[in-house]
Every structure is written in structure tokens, then in C-alpha cells.
Amino acid sequence: MEKELVVKEYSSENKTQVLELILHIQQKEYGIAITKEDQPDLFMIEDYYQKGNGNFWVALYGREVVGTISLLDIGNQHVALRKMFVQKEFRGATFKTASLLLQTALRWAKERSMEIVYLGTTEQFLAAHRFYEKNGFTPIEMNELPKTFPVLQVDRKFYKYVVSGRDYRMGYSARL
Template sequence: MNQYYKDYLIRSWEKHHRIPASEVIRCVLAEYGLGWEPDGADKDVLQIEECYLATGGEFWVVEYQNQVVGTGAYYPILRGQKAVEIRKMYLLPQVRGFGVGKYLLQQLEETIKKRGFEQIWIETASVLVEAVRLYENNGYKAATGVETARCDRVYVKKLGVRS
């Protein structure tokens, strides 16, 4: 992945992105009063190779003026039918409101669909109001079975099916 949206570059994760990507996620979590969990829910960010690349997933970063300002990722999961989970979709506050999140979500969906997956699952927390709105406005339906402790919402979207 190497694609521009306005002045933002969405690109595939490389090793030198590990710390900047972690910092973006840590900052956004703190902004909403959620904790950084390097031994729990955020362990995957420190182990991109094992958790994403080796499992058939992808991890992307969003750069603005050569700085990592956002992240987005997915990997295959056993829940549902030919399913993936979108994870770690975070944008720093200064880059929100310009359509970057919606564009990033659309690019993730297109890539996932091209790879033959049929369902996308997303877990989030109600306090992440912008994320909840983004998912609900883009065809994600509330589901049950939250698996991440700090999350209280789970959504699913069937690809190729209009809602």
C-alpha cells in the first residue's frame, strides 16, 4: 500500500514505524481516558510481524509531512464467515475532520474485499464517539461478542451486501 489522500500518505508499515505508530495509539487512547496496554490489547502494535504480517493481515500508517499521524490494520479471524477484524484505526486529533478516517476505512475495505474476505468485524469503545459514528455511517451493524476488555461495542459488515 502506498497511496495518497490529499496531503496524507497511507503506506504499509515498516520497522521504523513501530515506535511512532505506538505513540499515535497511546496518545489517542489517553485523549479518551483509555489506557495503553502493551501486554494486553496493544501487544499486537509491538509485534506487527507476528500479529499481522505472518497471519495474512496488513498494518498501515498514515503520514503527514513525514510524520506518522494515524494507523489502520486488519487480520483474518475465525469469527464469522471468511472474516477479518479491522484494528488499530487511530488518527491524531489534528488530522481528524478532513476525511482521512473515512478514506482509510474505504481503502481497508477495498483491500479486504479484493482478498476474498466476506465479513469485517470491528471492536471499539463508546467513548470513541468519532469512530462509532464513522462505522455506523458506513454500513457497520451492531453485533454481540466483544472480546477486548476496554471495548464495549462490536460491529460487523458483510462485504458486497448493501445495507
């Protein structure tokens, strides 16, 4: 049987692979000085992400975790996109892993009538910046984030995506 890429909700059986994937990308690929101890959310994914309007997904190729994405419920029909990572060999047009993960998360947000998805990222993730902008995210300043948005120490660039309803500050309406 040929392997195919599938996106599924996180379960505890994925815990070790998720941690290894994220740390490898952060530390080895991008040289970001962040440890697993700096990210306690990775040790309590069910309790941290999979509650309220939040969730956490993994992209699997066979039994191997090759990508992750999560939405953290931050209240007021807003969610924070977190932990979007894709193994180097699964980036790009061949597998479309990042697109599948993002589509899954945005569909989840729409089904739950979320209004806005916010995200913070590092300056090093230039390809990620292009990816988010290509997929409808608009850059915003840090002071435009809701007070409930959990800014990480490494976050320097911020985005928002209007899922549904009106963004009164910008004066337009957008739908997924």
C-alpha cells in the first residue's frame, strides 16, 4: 500500500514525534535559541490546545508526523494560530502539507464561527511570511493584537486572518 499524507487531530501517541519535529526545525534548521522547557504547551497539548474553540492537528505520512498546526482559543471568537511546522522534505508543491494543515485549521475556525485568526512568528521564517500572505493573512503591528494573544519571546512579526463577519477597524467584510 502506498503512503499518503493525511491530516488528523492530535492524539497523545503523536507526542514524542511532535516534540522532535518542532525542536528540530526551531533549533537545527533556523538556529532559534528555544528549548522544550521554553514551550510547556508541548507537554500538555490536549489541555492547552484541544479545549474551547482550539485544536491541534498533525500531518502524517504513514505513521510519521511530518507537520503540525494548532489553534489556541483566546476568547471573543478569536483564535491564535500556533505551532505550524512542516518537515523540510514535505514542504512545497509535491505534498502541499502546509496548505492542507492551514485549510484544516481555517475550516475548523469557520465551522465554529470564529471571527479572526491571529499569529505571531519569527523574523527568520521568511518563507512562512510569504505563505501566510499568499493565503490571506495581513501583517499587523503588535499593538493591534488582542490583549489575550499569547506573544512568545521569539515573535517579532504578526498577522491576522478575518474568517467571517466584519472587521470594523478595517471597514470591510471577508469570508473564508
